[in-house]
Amino acid sequence: MLIDSHCHFDFSPFDADPAQYLADAQQVGVEKLVLPAIGASNWAAVQALAETYAGVYYALGLHPFFSAQHTPQDIAKLDVALAADSLLRAKNRSKCVAVGECGLDFAIADADKDQQVALLTAQFQIANQYHLPVILHCRKAFPEMIRLLRQHTPVAGGVYHAFSGSYPQAKQLLDLGINIGVGGTITYPRANKTRQTIAALPLTALLLETDAPDMPIAGYQGQPNRPDRLVHVLRELAAIRGESEQEIARVVTLTTAELFGIPM
Structure with a gap:
């Protein structure tokens, strides 16, 4: 079984037929998805998908790429939403597993x-x-991200x-208890630095993700990424680490x- 730890399943094209796309993913072993929100505007959408489909979980947060849309009131709304959800979590009935997608995007x-x-x-x-x-997004802001994580x-x-x-950089994150999300980047041979880094990290530090419909897999450029293509990331990870797909799938x-409190 695999978990896609980062999939924007409320986006197009998935919103046209989520049941079929979820079935396609489950057919290849991607049994569960974590849906990060981008802002208050789609909190209801990711929650509704999680309530509808057994294998879907979600996070609530404010994505930095859309920071122009966020207001201080959204922070108060997030607090209220998670306070209400904490009552469900106390009864093991919540499918909200994280705060995110949040971060810094200075690009x-x-x-x-x-x-x-x-x-x-x-x-x-x-x-x-x-x-x-937390589910973190960071572009052109790594020093600032590390500073805030330490604080x-x-x-x-x-x-x-x-x-x-x-x-x-990965070591700094691991020292602060932050795992590493591994996605389509490693399927490109030109991403040599990232591939070498991922190969050298402890397997227990890694999560697999698609970022679907973004972050396309090599060979599928120009097409929306999909959660069923997580198996391509797994295959490439096994190749660059010299470990079996079965062992990587089990550990990751x-x-x-464990990180998200998702029942197995």
Whole structure:
């Protein structure tokens, strides 16, 4: 069994026939999906998918790429939503497994860096208040991300989504209890630095993801990525690490389930 730890399943094309896309994924062994939100505008959508489909879980957060759409009131709304969800979590009836997608994206033209830092800091505090892991997005802001992680270390851990950095950067994250999200990047031979880094990290530090419909797999450029293509990431990970697909699937699935509190 595999868990796609990062899939925007409420986006197109999945919203046209989610049951079929989920069946396609389950047919190849991708049994469960984690759906990170991008903002208050799609919290209801990811929650509805999780309530409809047994293998779907979700996270609530404010994605930095859409920071122009976020307001301080959204932080208050997030707190209220997670407070309500904590009652379900106490009865093991919640499918909200993390705060996210949250982070820093300084690659955006005219990015309001101070606003992004303030929003991320608030989300770290909320995640710690409700003892939830975080799903992190970071572009062109790694030093700032590490600084904030050190100041507000997530008590329930987290995952750095779409990692494409160096071994020293990965080590800094692991030292702070943050796992590494491995996706389509490693399927491209030119991504040599990332492939070498992922090969050298402890297997227990890794989560598999598609970021569908984004982050296409090599050979499928120009097409929306899909959760069933997680098996291509698994296959490439086995090749670059020299380990069996079965062992990688076993360990990574357990790591993902443990981080997010997903029942096995």
